[in-house]
Amino acid sequence: MVLQSTDVSLNDHLGVLLGTFIVRVKIISRYKGSLLMDVLIPLFLAAMPILLGQAMAGSTAAASSNFQQNTGLTEANYIAYMIIGANVFSSITTSFWLFGLFIRREQTLGTLESLFMSPAHKLSILAGLTLYVEARSLITFVLGYTLGCVIFGVNPLQGQVLLALFILLLGLIPVNGLSFLLGALVLKVKQANTIFNTFQWPLAIISGIFFPITVLPIFLQIFAFMFPGFYLTHDIQAALIGLKWFFGNVFLDLGVLFAFAIICPLIGYWLFAKTEARSKRAEGIGQF
């Protein structure tokens, strides 16, 4: 009998991780204009509340004053707040839906079964995907934020830019982890777009992208406190435009994001693995 070694080295895992990352980069680069859209969409998203605020108040200064009075964020630059919110939300959306949409796309292409048939560890594939989404988010955030600031006349280099980028990378890890939950859901219901369309906007609300969550009813605030995307948005706003740190200082806020970065991927992966096993006992993972 031909018996083979089933040992897998670190190099093998890295090969899968890097291979997955490169494949994703190549695929996105072949959808012409996709990356440009990633940069422009947050700009359009931010433009709406900025222009609406000005239209309602009569001028930028009046809109800014209204925003400060009604939200209590006296230290915030109203326009920068919107631009940051829209760009962070764009990154959260990409990360949060990444795995669900990935599963759905692979199901319809027929590549999901090919991936599951391979001996590559799923965590290596997921790490490759996460690396891709982090890189994509970082690039589109920098470009989108800079472009937004230039167009609306805000200084993009105000605040602690490097800290904000670090927060973005750290904060997207738990959001990615939560996306495994959605992957599990897609595996079960074999549908991604409806889930996406349903949860997209509630997610924006509890992330506090255009207003602080303190203006929300208490039950929505509770949801926001459980969602790492809220802390991610708030902490980037704190780093760039001087909002108060949510837990009083930067280290506590980073600590909370770090805790989420550990817990969320573990819970997400555990649930995904359970759903995968259930699918294998039923009709199989590739059915769509």
Place this chain on the structure above:
Amino acid sequence: MNHDRIIEVSNLSKTYYSKKRKSLIKSEKTKVQALKNVSFHVNQGEIFGLLGPNGAGKTTLIKILTTLLLPTSGTVRINGFSLDQERGIKMSIGAMLMGERGLYWKLTGRENLKYFGALYHVPKKLCEDRIENLIDLLELEDYIDRTVETFSSGMKMKMVFARALINDAPILMLDEPTNTLDVKEARRLRKIVKEHNESENKTIIYCTHQMYEAEELCHRIAIIDQGQIIALDDPLELKDGLRQSDILSIEGTIPEEARLAVNSLPGVTSANILIKRSNNGSTVEKPYLSVVCEDSHQILPVIISTLNVKGAIIRNIDKQETTLEDVFVNITGRSLMDDTRQSDTSN
């Protein structure tokens, strides 16, 4: 051929529930028994055919063997690994399922192969060498560097076959690998399968509903129908079981009443309406009456007069060579081309 058992399957059953739509809102759970106590083994270096109509359970069986599905009961050992040793099984198998699907359309053929090489932990240099060999072997050079979205069905099929070979596994599982290939390409692929088996001692599980493919390639064949193995032997032995009988193919207009009358004649084992498919550019389907009988010379006049009395119009009568299709028809009373999706309904 080495007679070590590289695959052992015993008492494998698979049941699952699927939803059957009754109306816009209502649906009911339907129990599907896809496999029923399937047992067999495959020797190392053997080409083992799984022959059966669509929906017979072949793909379910292959999916269990490739760890994509878990059985409801029964055991499987592949290359010494049981189903809970997934990695061992996955490293032992190169598989081609789902026809031409399973490729990244926005990647080139070469990029697809490189990625799957990485997923199978094939070292980079070795993977590149293998890709070059596969390009030569499967004549992929004209389109290997084009994105898959520009490929024809046949090109995709060949690329999926190349993907199954990229990890150079000791076992190949091929599910209907010649679907969508033209006659010449299908012949070439079968030749490559045979060469891989002979020169590299690969064990091959070959799923098909094309009897001539199974006859041409396989050392042993399991005929599977409605989730059960109904016959398992080498192709000659399977056909020998029918050789003492004659098989007549009667073309024309045969009413059901005439078929039943022939079926009940003494000396006739079975009489069934089957479909003959010929492909001269487009597929033509011709129904005919297949009669299995003991001594055709003696009984033919009786068959003809019975058919005439019952209103049949006979256009042509042939005495056939025994084929695996006849074996299947003789056991099940149905053609291999029939769709026999199982749906035992118990809610």
